[in-house]
Amino acid sequence: MQNSTFGTELLHRTLAGTKQNPGPLTHVSVIPSRSATFAEWPDWVADEVRMALADNGIDRPWRHQVEAADLATSGQHVALSTGTASGKSLAYQLPILTALINDPNSTALYLSPTKALGADQIRAVATTIAGRRAFNHLQPCAYDGDTEPEIRQWARAHSRWIFTNPDMLHIGILSSHARWRHFFRHLRYIVIDESHHYRGVFGSHTAMVLRRLLRISRSAGGNPTVIAASATAADPAGALTRLIGEPAVAVTEDTSPRGERTVALWEPDFLPSVVGENGAPVRRSAGAESARLLADFVIEGARTLCFLRSRRGVEITARNARALLAGTAPELMDRVAAYRAGYLADDRRRLERAIADGELVGVATTNALELGVDISGLDAVIVGGYPGTVASFWQQAGRAGRQRDSGDSLVVLVARDDPLDTYLVHHPAALLDTPVEATVTDPANPYILAPHLLCAASELPLTPAEVERWDAAGAVDDLVAEGLLKRRKAGWYVAAGVEPHGDIDIRGGIGGQVLIVDQTTSRLLGTVDAGRAMSTVHQGALHIHQGESYVVDELDLVDGLALAHPEEPDWTTSARETTDVTITRILDEQRHGPLTTALVEVDVTHQVVGYLRTLISGEVLDAVELDMPPQTLSTRAVMYTLTPEALEGVGVTVGRFPGALHAAEHAAIGMMPLVATCDRWDIGGLSTNLHPDTGLPTVFVYDGYMGGAGFADRGYEAFGTWVAATRDAVADCRCETGCPSCVQSPKCGNGNDPLDKDGAVKVLSLLSRQYLIDA
Numbered sequence: 001m002q003n004s005t006f007g008t009e010l011l012h013r014t015l016a017g018t019k020q021n022p023g024p025l026t027h028v029s030v031i032p033s034r035s036a037t038f039a040e041w042p043d044w045v046a047d048e049v050r051m052a053l054a055d056n057g058i059d060r061p062w063r064h065q066v067e068a069a070d071l072a073t074s075g076q077h078v079a080l081s082t083g084t085a086s087g088k089s090l091a092y093q094l095p096i097l098t099a100l101i102n103d104p105n106s107t108a109l110y111l112s113p114t115k116a117l118g119a120d121q122i123r124a125v126a127t128t129i130a131g132r133r134a135f136n137h138l139q140p141c142a143y144d145g146d147t148e149p150e151i152r153q154w155a156r157a158h159s160r161w162i163f164t165n166p167d168m169l170h171i172g173i174l175s176s177h178a179r180w181r182h183f184f185r186h187l188r189y190i191v192i193d194e195s196h197h198y199r200g201v202f203g204s205h206t207a208m209v210l211r212r213l214l215r216i217s218r219s220a221g222g223n224p225t226v227i228a229a230s231a232t233a234a235d236p237a238g239a240l241t242r243l244i245g246e247p248a249v250a251v252t253e254d255t256s257p258r259g260e261r262t263v264a265l266w267e268p269d270f271l272p273s274v275v276g277e278n279g280a281p282v283r284r285s286a287g288a289e290s291a292r293l294l295a296d297f298v299i300e301g302a303r304t305l306c307f308l309r310s311r312r313g314v315e316i317t318a319r320n321a322r323a324l325l326a327g328t329a330p331e332l333m334d335r336v337a338a339y340r341a342g343y344l345a346d347d348r349r350r351l352e353r354a355i356a357d358g359e360l361v362g363v364a365t366t367n368a369l370e371l372g373v374d375i376s377g378l379d380a381v382i383v384g385g386y387p388g389t390v391a392s393f394w395q396q397a398g399r400a401g402r403q404r405d406s407g408d409s410l411v412v413l414v415a416r417d418d419p420l421d422t423y424l425v426h427h428p429a430a431l432l433d434t435p436v437e438a439t440v441t442d443p444a445n446p447y448i449l450a451p452h453l454l455c456a457a458s459e460l461p462l463t464p465a466e467v468e469r470w471d472a473a474g475a476v477d478d479l480v481a482e483g484l485l486k487r488r489k490a491g492w493y494v495a496a497g498v499e500p501h502g503d504i505d506i507r508g509g510i511g512g513q514v515l516i517v518d519q520t521t522s523r524l525l526g527t528v529d530a531g532r533a534m535s536t537v538h539q540g541a542l543h544i545h546q547g548e549s550y551v552v553d554e555l556d557l558v559d560g561l562a563l564a565h566p567e568e569p570d571w572t573t574s575a576r577e578t579t580d581v582t583i584t585r586i587l588d589e590q591r592h593g594p595l596t597t598a599l600v601e602v603d604v605t606h607q608v609v610g611y612l613r614t615l616i617s618g619e620v621l622d623a624v625e626l627d628m629p630p631q632t633l634s635t636r637a638v639m640y641t642l643t644p645e646a647l648e649g650v651g652v653t654v655g656r657f658p659g660a661l662h663a664a665e666h667a668a669i670g671m672m673p674l675v676a677t678c679d680r681w682d683i684g685g686l687s688t689n690l691h692p693d694t695g696l697p698t699v700f701v702y703d704g705y706m707g708g709a710g711f712a713d714r715g716y717e718a719f720g721t722w723v724a725a726t727r728d729a730v731a732d733c734r735c736e737t738g739c740p741s742c743v744q745s746p747k748c749g750n751g752n753d754p755l756d757k758d759g760a761v762k763v764l765s766l767l768s769r770q771y772l773i774d775a
């Protein structure tokens with residue numbers, strides 16, 4: 001192991017208590033500390049701004065802050081991509097505050113993916129300008145779903161810096177842009193904070209909302225410059241360009257100071273007496289292992305944040321850590337708490353203060369604390385389960401370090417029972433030396449584009465130049481044919497009576513919605529995309545809402561209602577569904593000897609046939625049958641075929657085709673997030689030893705959204721990297737015949753049967769070899 005440092009010492013002391021053989025630690029790296037590089041204040045920065053910052057303890061800017069601010073001031077859209085707590089806020093505050101002082105009419109718009117982050121940023125700005133007359137007329141104000149109607153009216157009339165989110169921008173601002181005309185005419189800057197969050201379907205919707213924002217502002221006479229901030233973005237300039245549809249430049253060199261950071265990768269052991277599906281072994285859960293580490297770190301006096309993927313996981317981990325402390329250090333029990341979205345704002349603020357001033361030593365949290373909230377300077381971060389993207393991992397890791405004492409810190413990633421987690425803890429370079437993944441968006445998806453075209457046309461007539469720029473001619477023709485758009489001299493208008501804004505749920509996905517209602521109180525708990533309702537809120541499904549759990553009593557597809565009641569069972573549910581795929585169009589195809597890969601349009605027909613109930617330990621309680629109608633999804637898929645001869649040539653006999661292809665498909669789905677910014681629940685798959693459209697053994701991996709979300713396209717582009725990593729993940733797993741860490745899938749329609757782990761390694765090796773030979 002490396003030099004004795006804060007992180008490695010803390011690890012050593014923690015490991016002293018584990019008996020596992022081989023030990024849980026699969027890798028340790030030490031990232032050295034770095035000192036700050038300062039720059040001079042640019043001449044254009046208003047004196048009042050400089051003085052306000054100095055009073056807030058900022059005497060000199062770091063170089064990257066000035067670089068980004070200079071670019072924005074010169075009118076270039078800029079993406080600032082530097083580490084967590086590297087002062088990205090200052091980089092946009094400098095040009096905005098200066099512009100707002102110099103031009104008493106100018107305005108600014110701040111967008112964040114969550115309301116909590118927006119609230120945090122307003123507080124930061126309010127603190128900076130508090131008590132200074134020069135800033136009296138700024139009136140920064142939140143404008144989101146929580147803002148009272150009177151305040152909204154006031155904000156429209158008086159605020160020069162509005163803090164909102166893409167949802168509100170779409171439904172509450174662009175839809176009534178005439179009332180915002182003065183604001184848009186003088187709009188100088190748009191901030192897109194945490195811009196890597198705009199990915200997949202949400203990102204594609206947001207991309208269209210931003211294009212609409214820019215056109216409305218320009219038509220009102222404004223000419224805003226976009227400043228995007230993200231702790232971690234691959235190709236930040238390209239990502240921002242894709243998001244706003246206009247050229248952007250990037251600043252990526254982080255010049256803020258940082259303490260030494262030790263990163264450890266940790267794989268929990270198998271549980272000796274627990275049996276999973278089809279007799280597979282089960283590892284100790286990432287939550288249970290994280291609770292143990294959290295308790296250990298707290299005993300060592302290390303201020304620790306522990307990130308878990310679910311709200312339920314957060315509650316259980318905090319409870320388990322406290323239970324462990326009850327036995328060894330009861331005086332520390334009250335210094336461990338849970339934090340997640342869904343708590344009341346006051347409770348959250350209280351917890352944030354308690355974390356900041358050290359009253360709380362250990363906190364289990366969801367990614368609610370990953371975004372922006374200015375909490376840093378902690379000693380350790382436990383990441384309980386890979387958060388899905390390299391970007392999120394670094395964002396969470398970045399909560400430790402800097403500010404306090406030496407700023408040295410320890411970050412531990414605890415693997416979950418999942419092929420991607422297994423792969424990463426055994427291939428540290430894929431996590432630690434890899435640039436973060438490119439965000440995937442697909443605003444050209446006709447199911448996303450068409451409703452936004454209607455919104456755009458209802459806001460201002462669509463011009464031929466815009467239709468061309470948005471590559472929307474086909475979609476516009478379809479909308480005209482449906483009678484929703486009308487062509488007139490000045491462009492396209494919406495037909496009378498069409499009110500398109502309310503039909504788009506920019507986070508929910510595509511298509512209609514099913515309402516989830518607590519039938520004991522008639523309270524609306526939330527909504528789910530109609531296409532996903534049968535697999536997520538079927539009768540008997542466990543539904544978690546803001547940390548409270550509910551069990552669904554009835555799913556009424558005709559009325560679009562799922563009726564549930566509160567219940568805290570000790571099991572979770574996962575739907576089992578059967579799937580058929582038909583190829584409707586081949587978009588691109590490549591032949592590599594016996595292997596053919598293709599990007600295709602497909603119709604996927606699903607039928608939910610039942611669900612499994614699984615105990616928190618991973619043990620399967622039972623399987624329940626359901627009788628549900630089939631439904632069809634038109635989407636895009638990446639697919640491959642192999643000839644039977646090639647499969648037999650690598651030792652997979654005909655009888656083993658189904659198990660080998662099925663296992664290879666599951667693992668590939670689990671590994672897709674490595675190359676595309678998606679979750680395994682965003683995609684689905686099908687494998688068959690003989691597909692009617694190809695006449696060959698075939699595997700499909702498709703986007704789980706109408707029209708696709710761009711994931712299959714990424715899988716097709718990055719096919720070589722994706723299958724090679726999948727092969728390694730399966731081959732490296734220490735189980736004998738397959739487990740959830742490699743080839744079992746938590747949502748398999750066939751109960752994870754048949755699965756042939758050895759066959760999958762042979763198939764994946766063949767794919768990898770063939771693809772490389774002929775690439």
Ligand SMILES: Nc1ncnc2c1ncn2[C@@H]1O[C@H](COP(=O)(O)OP(=O)(O)OP(=O)(O)O)[C@@H](O)[C@H]1O
Pocket residue numbers: 057058059060061062083084085086087088089090231371372373374
């Ligand atoms: N030039 C500077 N000199 C000293 N401190 C600074 C400087 N710039 C920013 N800071 C401080 O660094 C801390 C982190 O800044 P900030 O929250 O803006 O970072 P961020 O990059 O936006 O964080 P996140 O990744 O959480 O969005 C704040 O406490 C801020 O006051």
